[in-house]
Amino acid sequence: MRESNENQSGMFLTLCDDTVKRVYEQMPPDEILYDLAELYKVFGDSTRIKILYVLMETELCVGDLAQLLGVSQNAVSHQLRVLKNNKLVKFRREGKIIYYSLSDDHVRRIISQGMDHVKE
Amino acid sequence: MRESNENQSGMFLTLCDDTVKRVYEQMPPDEILYDLAELYKVFGDSTRIKILYVLMETELCVGDLAQLLGVSQNAVSHQLRVLKNNKLVKFRREGKIIYYSLSDDHVRRIISQGMDHVKE
DNA sequence: ATAACATATGAGTAAATATTCATATGAAAG
C-alpha cells in the first residue's frame, strides 16, 4: 500500500525526478491493473484460447467443444466456467444441450489483436 | 494429435455436422493457438502488466521500475527477462544503468484493448 | 418413477510459476 509520492532517502532519484513522479501519479489504481492482468490470465491458457477461438465462428455445445479441442468433457466444462465467470462467453439452453457463444465483440477484437502479434 | 475429420461412432453429431466440420477445418494449427495463449500469459501477471503499463509513458530503469511498482529489484529483473524473451520490451544501456521501453506499438494496442474491456 | 444423456462441480494431484534469498556479472569511480 502506497500513500505518498514524497521523496525520502533517495527515492525516485535515478531518472529525472519529475518523470518518475508524473508516471507514478498517472498510474491507475492497483485494482484496475490487477483486473487487467486477471483478464489476460483468462486468455493465457491454450484450452480456453481454443474455446474462444472456435466460438468466434459459431456457437457450440460442450460436447462438440470437447471433441473439437480433443480434451475431456470435464476439462471443457471447468474452463467454460472460468470464461463464464469472466463474462467472456454466454450460453443458452435448448433441452439437454447448452450452446455457448462469445459474449461480445471485445473478445473477438482482443483475440485478433493477439493474433496479429503472434503472426510475425 | 488429430489426423482425421471422419465420423466414427457418434463423433461430431450433436450440432449440424457440417458446421462442426467447417470449424474444425478452419482451426489454425495447435502451435499457433498455443503461442497465442503464451502471449497472453505474459500479460496475465500483475507485476508484468504494471511494468508494461508504466513503460507506455516513458522508458525507465530497473530501479525506478521496482520503486514505482513497490516490488523488489530481483522480482522486476526476473519479470523483465520474461518480457524481453517475449520481445515485448527492449532496452539500452547507459553506463551502469539500463533503460527499458516497449518494443513496439502492438503492446500498447493490446493493453489499451484490454483496458477498454476492464473499464465496464 | 426410472433410465439415459448433457453438463456441472468438488476433491485431489501434478505441473507451472512468481517471489525471495544469496550471489554473480559488469560498469564506473576512486
Place this chain on the structure above:
DNA sequence: CTTTCATATGAATATTTACTCATATGTTAT
C-alpha cells in the same frame, strides 16, 4: 585493482492452476 553501484541469475519455496476422477444436477423419453 578494489570498491561501489545497477542489474542479472540460480536455487529453493510457496502459491496458483489445469486436469482427472467420481459424482451431482438437470432435462427428456420411456
